[in-house]
Amino acid sequence: MKLALFDDNRLGVVTAEDRIVDVTDALPGPHDPDPVTAGWWRGLCRDFATLSGALRAAAETGRPRPLTDVALRAPVLGTSKVVAAAMNYGEHVSEMHEVQERTLGRVEAWMMDFDVFLKAPSSIVGPGATITLPPDAVAAGHEVHHESELVVVIGSGGKDIPVEKAMDAVLGFTAGLDITVRSAADRSRRKSYDGFSPLGPWLVTADEIGDGSDLDIRLTCGGTVRQEVNTRDMITPVPAIVAYASSMMTLLPGDVLFTGAPPGVGPIAPGERLEMTISRIGSMSVTIA
DSSP: HHHEEETTTTEEEOTSSSSSEEEEGGGSSSSOOOOTTTTTHHHHHHHHHHHHHHHHHHHHHHHOEEEEOOOOSOOOOOOOEEEEESBBBHHHHHHHHHHHHHHHHSGGGGGSSSSEEEOOOGEEEEEOOEOOOOOHHHHTTTTEEEOEEEEEESSSSSSSSSSGGGGGGGGEEEEEEEOOSSSSSSSSHHHHSTTOOEEEEEEEHHHHEEEEETTTEEEETTEEEEEEGGGGGGGGOOHHHHHHHHHOOOOOTEEEEEEEOOSSOEEETTOOOOEEEEEEEEEEEEOOO
């Protein structure tokens, strides 16, 4: 099922005909559009298995609308944290040696190993967003890079989740850009500016995607391919990322987990339009200002 948030954070199901059906009224409680108090979304993430039947029925009987008639929002709401994996594609590890030599004048060896870190939830924006380069980074002459990634949205979540049970804790997947300032600052700081976590265009539930291990990721700018990879090339696959992250922190319903940057990261500049596609999920674009 493709779940989308649109307009005033209404819940929609996207159909195969590029249509969307508003299924908000099939939710068991009142709809609250405020991201600060919208506990219904986290409840949906946690209880999707029991709510999916009613949502499917509402999608089948509701009135489809063209996607062009609605404004898609980020397919998460009120998330407690954004967890991100670092150094999860071998070719990206290799290219980061050159990137760090150019932007830092040295290679930080500790940053070449797989790990996870946190980004600010306030960095999340939806498809079609305009991302403004941070004035302080621009003034300092720092490069700001794109990183296109498969993103996991946590369902039931948990703590110390075994690898073999990890996908039971996942609601689904979406596409995301981990926008990054290249500087000597802390990783979380460089990746947490407002707008630095575009997500979209919607969420596809795990029953349609599996464990995310065979998806094509592609990022273009002005028709030029900048990143292209299959998720089978991940060093640490999705179930292992979920298990590892949960060994340090409780993963709560609605949490977001970036799975790592593929090779091909590079600078972005005002006026550019980035278009990202993940097979079996969909496409989104953002504009740089």
